[in-house]
Amino acid sequence: MGFSLTFHYCLFSVMVLLPALCYSQDYFVGSRATYYGSPDCLGTPSGACGFGEYGRTVNDANVAGVSRLYKNGTGCGACYQVRCTNPQLCTDNGVNIVVTDYGEGDNTDFILSPRAYSRMARSDTAAQLFAYGVVDVQYQRIPCRYGGKKLQFKVHEHSRYPSYLAIVILYPAGKNEILAVDIWQEDCKEWIGMRRAYGAVFDMANPPLGDVSLRFQVRGDAGLTWVQAPNIIPSDWKVGVAYESDIQLE
Known part of the structure; x- marks a missing residue:
């Protein structure tokens, strides 16, 4: 700063x-x-x-x-x-x-x-x-208000395709805090936790191949909940690109 x-x-x-x-x-x-x-x-x-x-x-x-x-x-x-x-x-x-x-x-x-x-x-x-x-x-x-903007998942500039993926979640409206992010491991059929690298950046070395499905844990006025974003990031993801979802937190 x-x-x-x-x-x-x-x-x-x-x-x-x-x-x-x-x-x-x-x-x-x-x-x-x-x-x-x-x-x-x-x-x-x-x-x-x-x-x-x-x-x-x-x-x-x-x-x-x-x-x-x-x-x-x-x-x-x-x-x-x-x-x-x-x-x-x-x-x-x-x-x-x-x-x-x-x-x-x-x-x-x-x-x-x-x-x-x-x-x-x-x-x-x-x-x-x-x-x-x-x-x-x-x-x-x-509450945060972003004029109807939906949640976006940005591939952080530190990412290196395809061996290292870091993301940051943008436009989380309402009074919500993102506590954790998981990525879906299709071959194991399970959710794997991403690491909070720093600040609002979550990362994973050697992420799963194919389209990336995420879920994130939200704490807000309604308490704790998990929100899923299936196939939100394409398999050929690009560094610096923000992928918009259909999710709009309130």
């Missing part, structure tokens, strides 16, 4: 609340937010979630790196409403962001893209808000 701020502080008092905050949070929590440098005010393609270019521009580039909300990559793709608490500088609604990276700052939960940070401000107070650098905020988990 282009920064390397490191601060150590005690999180015990908030960590005990994490099970409730992970996917069913419907109230505001106090925290702090800052922003990172970006020449075009967009996100970064090298974020820890592994989203690449998607992480730069998704949600009109209203994106953020998070610290404890990253949750070893499970928090990637989650959406939050973030609003600063200074009524003279900030709007009541703040900005809706998508988590695309990991980052630590001065006791901050959110390190926002410049575009997202400025959108917390009133129309004529953005410069003053940037001058603060770090501001007190409130945030809550909200």
Whole structure:
């Protein structure tokens, strides 16, 4: 994300609340937010979630790196409403962001893209808000909305056909977290777990030949469930290509 701020502080008092905050949070929590440098005010393609270019521009580039909300990559793709608490500088609604990276700052939960940070401000107070650098905020988990886009399975750029397959799941709408991904092994007639390589990237060495069928475990408001995507990636898959499914999470 282009920064390397490191601060150590005690999180015990908030960590005990994490099970409730992970996917069913419907109230505001106090925290702090800052922003990172970006020449075009967009996100970064090298974020820890592994989203690449998607992480730069998704949600009109209203994106953020998070610290404890990253949750070893499970928090990637989650959406939050973030609003600063200074009524003279900030709007009541703040900005809706998508988590695309990991980052630590001065006791901050959110390190926002410049575009997202400025959108917390009133129309004529953005410069003053940037001058603060770090501001007190409130945030809550909200459903992700992508204008009807269906779930996509992107073959990550680190993949090497046909010996190594890495994927990242894009546009998971609603308040859902992807916990695990399995791939169907036709000759063994069983599901084989893929490894969470880092962030939102799952991989497997020597994947099965033929069309790729996947299933993924989702945690959301309805609890835990498995969703299947049969033959979602063709046998001659291409690195960098995102394959659209008929699945639309809510």
